[in-house]
Amino acid sequence: MKRLELAVESIILASRWLLVVFYVGLGLALAVYAISFGKKLYEFLATVLLLDETDTILKMLGLIDAALVASLVVMVIISGYENFVSRFDAHDGEVHWLGTIDVGSLKVKVASTIVAISSIHLLQVFLNSSSYTNAQLMWLTIMHLAFVVSALMLAYIDRVMGHSKAAKTEGVTNTGPEL
Template sequence: MKRLELAIESIILASRWLLVAFYLGLGVALAIYTASFGKKLVEFVSAALTLGDTDTILKMLGLIDAALVASLVVMVIISGYENFVSRFDEHDGKVHWLGTIDVGSLKVKVASTIVAISSIHLLQVFLNHAFYTTDQLMWLTIMHLAFVVSALMLASIDRLMGLGKSKKAEAE
C-alpha cells in the first residue's frame, strides 16, 4: 500500500512540469505581442511630427500600456515557474526579486499591474471623452474602481497573512 501511495505522490509531484507548456506558451504570446508593440512604435514614430499633443499622449500611453502588459506576462512566467515548477539555477543576470515572491505577493503584483493598465486605459478614454457616452464613461470608471478595490483587498489580505506568519514565527 505504501508503494502505491509513493507512486501516486510521485505522479502528482511530476505533474507540475505540465505547467511548463503554459509558461512557454506565454513566452510565445509575449513574442507576438512584441511584434504588435513594434508596429505601434513604427506608426507612432512615422506620425510623430504630424500629431497634436493629445494624440501624442494617447500614442505614448498605448506604448506604456503595452510595456505594462508585457511586464505582467514576464512576471507571471518567471514567478510561476519559480514557485510551482522548479527553482532557477544561478545566473549572472539574475532578477533581484527571483525567489522572493510567493503566490500571495504575485497576486498583489498582478492586481497592481492590472490597476495601472486600467488607469492608463481610463485616461485614454477621458482624453477622448467626446467619443463616449456618459453611461460608458460611468461604467468604465466603475469597472476601474472595482479593480482598485480588488487590488486593495488582495494587498490587505496578503499583509494580514504576513502578520500572521511573523507572529507565528515569534511564538516558536
C-alpha cells in the same frame, strides 16, 4: 498500500512540469506581442510630427500600456515557474531577485499592474471622451474602481497573512525552554 500512495504522490508532484507548457506558451505570446508593440511604435514615429498633443499622449499611453502588459506576462512566467515548477539555477547574480516573489506577493503585483493598465486605459478614454456616452464613461469608471478595490483587498489579505506567519514564527521561536 504505501507503495500506491507514493506512486500517486509522485505523479501529482510530476504534474507541475505540465505548467512549463503554459509558461513557454506565454513566452511565445510575449514575442508576438513584441511585434505588435514594434508596429505601434513604428506607426507612432511615422506620424509624430502630424499628431496634436492629445493624440501624442494617447499614442504614448498605448505604448506604456503595452509595456505594462508585457511586464505582467514576464512577472507571471518567472514567478509562476519559480514558485510552482522549479527554482532557477544561479546565473552569475542575474536572477538574484527571483526567489523574493511568493504567490501572495505575485497576486498583489498582478493586481497592481492591472490597476495601472486600467488607469491608463481610463485616461485614454477620458482624453477621448467625446467618443463615449456618459453611461460608457460611468461603467468604465466603475470597472476601474472594482479593480482598485480588488487590488487593495488582495494587498490587505497578503499583509494580514504576512503578520500571521510572522506571529507563528515568533511564537515557535519563543516557545523553547528557557536556560
